[in-house]
Amino acid sequence: MTEKKGRPSDRPPEDLKKERDAFIQQFFRKGAQLTEELLRENERLRDKITELESENGKLRAHLASDSAIRDLLRKIEELEQEKRDLVTQSVRMVAASDRFNSRYSEAEGELANLANLYVALSQLHAARNVRHVLRNLKELLAQFLGAGAFSVYLASPDGKELVSIASEGVAVEEIARMPVTEGVVGQAFSKGEIFFDETKDVSKGSIEDPAAVIPLDFNGRTVGVIAIFGTLPQKTEFVNVDTELFKLLGAQAAPALINARLFTDAGRKVPGVQAFLDLED
Incomplete structure (x- = not known):
């Protein structure tokens, strides 16, 4: 039996293969470049995230510090008010003490005067x-x-x-x-x-x-x-x-x-x- 001659091979021509290979290589290069750029961008974003986290931490610390300062200022104001109240009470107590001492001195003086009058009267009639x-x-x-x-x-x-x-x-x-x-x-x-x-x-x-x-x-x-x-x-x-x-x-x-x-x-x-x-x- 006589063999039949087949059709020419389906393999692409050399020029087309080269073009295809070149395209594939260029595609992969572009992909590699894009990947590198993505990796660099990702790294940059990571750095940016780290920076933002650091700034966020600083802001949180600053806010916490401001809150502590506000609390401290509020406490100072409360203490100042308490001090003013105590000073007012102290002034009132001093005034009350002065009035008491004045009345006591007056009573003491009157008692001494009465004693003098009693002695005088007793001596006259004794x-x-x-x-x-x-x-x-x-x-x-x-x-x-x-x-x-x-x-x-x-x-x-x-x-x-x-x-x-x-x-x-x-x-x-x-x-x-x-x-x-x-x-x-x-x-x-x-x-x-x-x-x-x-x-x-x-x-x-x-x-x-x-x-x-x-x-x-x-x-x-x-x-x-x-x-x-x-x-x-x-x-x-x-x-x-x-x-x-x-x-x-x-x-x-x-x-x-x-x-x-x-x-x-x-x-x-x-x-x-x-x-x-x-x-x-």
């Missing part, structure tokens, strides 16, 4: 004879009122003169008798009013211009006066407690003197109970 009453009266005038020159007067029987029964710091002949119608001493006796000038330096008083004159009252009638002609140098003014002592002496000195005189006249004997039962109203 004496059982006129000499002791006058001695105690002198001590009261010197110690409590700072009197340096003074005289205790009683009215004469005719009521026209004031007669000195005790004095200190002045010549007796200068103040022994005074008319009830003359001078500050006579006016105070006639009017039955306490006299003293709050505007003057009482340590610079004189016989003509005394520092104070205190009428002595007995049973609603003025029977004498205490004339303070001047005080000691350190005593330049009379204060509130002094005026209270003026009133006490004006009300109690005369009864103390008269009671001491009557007690002496009675032989310094205490009357029996019948004497009190027989008293008339």
Whole structure:
């Protein structure tokens, strides 16, 4: 059997093969280049992502720091407000303490004044004879009122003169008798009013211009006066407690003197109970 000759081979011509191979190679080269570019771009993107993550971390840290600062500032403001509140409370407490101390000092001063008045009253009425009453009266005038020159007067029987029964710091002949119608001493006796000038330096008083004159009252009638002609140098003014002592002496000195005189006249004997039962109203 005779073999048939086949058709020419399907293989492409050499030129076409070369062109195909060239295309394939170029395709792969382009693919390789594209792959390299993609890889480079991917690497760049990775670097960019890393950079962004780093910046993001910094931003987060910054935001956290800002938040911490805001918290700190808020805490500082709260503490400042608390401090202001405490300062306000402290000021109020100091003011309250000052008021308390002031009231306490006033109460303490008033208590001391009352004690002085009580001592003065006790000393006046503790004496059982006129000499002791006058001695105690002198001590009261010197110690409590700072009197340096003074005289205790009683009215004469005719009521026209004031007669000195005790004095200190002045010549007796200068103040022994005074008319009830003359001078500050006579006016105070006639009017039955306490006299003293709050505007003057009482340590610079004189016989003509005394520092104070205190009428002595007995049973609603003025029977004498205490004339303070001047005080000691350190005593330049009379204060509130002094005026209270003026009133006490004006009300109690005369009864103390008269009671001491009557007690002496009675032989310094205490009357029996019948004497009190027989008293008339």
